[in-house]
Amino acid sequence: MILHIDMDAFFASVEQRDRPELRGKCVVVGGSSERGVVTTASYEARRYGVRSAMPMFEARRRCPHAIIVPGRMHRYKAVSRQIMDQLRAFTPLVEPVSIDEAYLDISGGKRLFGPPEQIARSIKHRVMQATGLTCSIGVAPLRFLAKIASDMEKPDGLTIISQAAVPAFIDRLPVGKIPGVGKVTHEKLARMNLITLGDVRQYPPDLLVNRLGKFGHRLVALARGEDPTPVTPSSDVKSVSSENTLSRDTRDAALLHTILRHHAEDVGRQLRRHHLKARTVTLKIKHADFQQVTRSKTVTRPIQSAESIFKLAEDLLDQYSLTRKVRLIGVGASHFITADTPIQMDLFGDTVEGSKNWEKVDHTVDAINEKFGRGFISKASLVPPGKKTEPDSRE
Numbered sequence: 001m002i003l004h005i006d007m008d009a010f011f012a013s014v015e016q017r018d019r020p021e022l023r024g025k026c027v028v029v030g031g032s033s034e035r036g037v038v039t040t041a042s043y044e045a046r047r048y049g050v051r052s053a054m055p056m057f058e059a060r061r062r063c064p065h066a067i068i069v070p071g072r073m074h075r076y077k078a079v080s081r082q083i084m085d086q087l088r089a090f091t092p093l094v095e096p097v098s099i100d101e102a103y104l105d106i107s108g109g110k111r112l113f114g115p116p117e118q119i120a121r122s123i124k125h126r127v128m129q130a131t132g133l134t135c136s137i138g139v140a141p142l143r144f145l146a147k148i149a150s151d152m153e154k155p156d157g158l159t160i161i162s163q164a165a166v167p168a169f170i171d172r173l174p175v176g177k178i179p180g181v182g183k184v185t186h187e188k189l190a191r192m193n194l195i196t197l198g199d200v201r202q203y204p205p206d207l208l209v210n211r212l213g214k215f216g217h218r219l220v221a222l223a224r225g226e227d228p229t230p231v232t233p234s235s236d237v238k239s240v241s242s243e244n245t246l247s248r249d250t251r252d253a254a255l256l257h258t259i260l261r262h263h264a265e266d267v268g269r270q271l272r273r274h275h276l277k278a279r280t281v282t283l284k285i286k287h288a289d290f291q292q293v294t295r296s297k298t299v300t301r302p303i304q305s306a307e308s309i310f311k312l313a314e315d316l317l318d319q320y321s322l323t324r325k326v327r328l329i330g331v332g333a334s335h336f337i338t339a340d341t342p343i344q345m346d347l348f349g350d351t352v353e354g355s356k357n358w359e360k361v362d363h364t365v366d367a368i369n370e371k372f373g374r375g376f377i378s379k380a381s382l383v384p385p386g387k388k389t390e391p392d393s394r395e
């Protein structure tokens with residue numbers, strides 16, 4: 001079973017949650033300039049016909065008393081992370097498709113969390129507890145139907161299409177509801193007298209492909225109840241990195257090591273956020289003459305902790321002869337597996353990942369920083385040299 005979750009009027013709801021004076025009001029998030037566009041409208045504003053992607057002047061015309069709020073992307077991203085973390089408590093198979101939307105494969109969750117309806121209710125409850133926000137959920141045996149279902153009872157909706165109900169649902173489904181069917185395709189289909197997916201199923205497939213090209217194949221498959229796209233966790237992330245241009249060019253190895261440690265911390269944080277482990281760590285250096293050098297090291301056993309990333313990056317830096325001044329330095333990680341993938345026994349005795357303890361430390365640091373703001377605490381070795389002794393520093 002596939003579950004699709006979509007937050008209700010996400011940006012506007014976050015604003016109303018953070019600013020009580022906006023609750024119950026027509027809130028429109030978006031650019032307020034001449035050329036501004038509506039990003040999200042609260043449900044109160046939607047009653048006046050305000051919609052996403054509408055020009056702001058049109059929104060103002062329809063709802064003159066609307067309160068226009070410029071978006072705060074960093075805030076929405078932070079809340080989005082909290083939501084995705086809640087979802088991953090149910091399955092590692094979480095595929096975020098946008099900041100406020102994700103697919104979950106809950107096929108394996110029955111024993112632990114109950115039947116789909118119970119899983120969906122638990123998710124709604126947990127998301128509400130963690131963020132104070134409502135979401136709408138659709139559950140279906142097919143991915144595209146889960147997406148359609150989540151939209152059927154917004155806001156705070158829950159729609160389940162059981163296996164048994166699928167054939168009848170498909171037969172009656174208006175083609176305009178299918179994700180990927182835009183205005184042009186919709187009109188084409190209407191001209192062919194294809195109103196529902198049931199009509200599509202009875203239409204000669206060759207003719208459909210002839211008229212619609214590749215998307216025709218897709219429609220034929222959907223009409224037959226086939227949607228083989230799997231839920232792929234974090235497929236968009238291929239590498240993570242952290243780098244900075246130094247305030248002045250330097251060859252000071254001690255200073256470079258300290259900066260490297262900061263970047264390793266940041267890379268570790270990103271990996272944990274995406275629930276990934278990396279096998280390759282890359283050191284990037286740009287010299288004062290803008291010449292760029294990268295050095296990589298790949299290990300057998302995937303790593304995630306800042307300490308492991310730092311050790312590899314530090315080795316790479318030590319092996320690199322600093323004959324010229326450095327202008328930019330950075331650390332990257334790639335070659336991922338999801339952190340929940342069980343790891344095979346380590347045949348090569350690769351000791352780079354020192355211990356589980358470092359990961360525990362990192363997770364605690366993440367949790368506290370998430371709550372009180374980045375930089376609230378950091379490991380002692382991050383304190384710049386000269387300010388404090390560093391028990392495990394190598395400088």
Ligand SMILES: [Mg+2]
Nearest residue numbers: 006007009100
């Ligand atoms: Mg949404």
